[in-house]
Amino acid sequence: MTEQSAWTRLTEENPEHSIAYIQRFRDLAAAGHDLVGEARLVDAMLPRGSRVLDAGSGTGRHAGYLAAAGHEVVGVDGDPVLVAAAPTENPGPRYLASDLAELDLPAAGVPEPFDLIMCAGNVVTFLAPSTRIEVLRRLRAHIAADGRAVIGFGAGRGYEFDEFLADARTAGWTPDLLLSTWDLRPFTDDADFLVAVLRPA
Secondary structure: OOOOOHHHHHHHHOOOHHHHHHHHHHHHHHOOOOOOHHHHHHHHOOOOOOEEEEEOOOOOHHHHHHHHOOOEEEEEEOOHHHHHHHHHHOOOOEEEEOOHHHOOOHHHOOOOOEEEEEEOOOHHHHOOHHHHHHHHHHHHHOEEEEEEEEEEEEOOOOOOHHHHHHHHHHOOEEEEEEEOOOOOOEOOOOOOEEEEEEEEO
């Protein structure tokens, strides 16, 4: 049996957690905050009409932006409440509820491979430690031979950057570029955030 993610445990302990998350981002959007910087970086990496998998898509703020920009986007998230809200909050992509540790999009009728996989919003820090490599392997299985993954998360969340990069290599990924922000600042040893651009090894 797949170990539960920290997010799943949070939602079981507090059934209102997902609703509060949805409202939080509605409030941030209403206040004029930039909520799609990650998606802008991904868009800049791709020709129009590319196939994008948003792994841990939540309510689809990145997926919706990329679909509006002309890409074919599939959003996958393990929280069914967020997935149910996504088509209304951010229409355009196809959204699916799935545990990333059990990801098998062809079985769900979704063709592969994808040109790019994005995983933003600290998603990997919510993964159960026993599933981290498996999630990275399953993402690797869905990427085109010349595709890339872009994965971003912060320090101090229980998943050290070096450990993540080692897990990524074990799962069949090679780092192409390491950044410390989504606005292209170089990664340094004292960085408190990592944006890893990975390619299939």
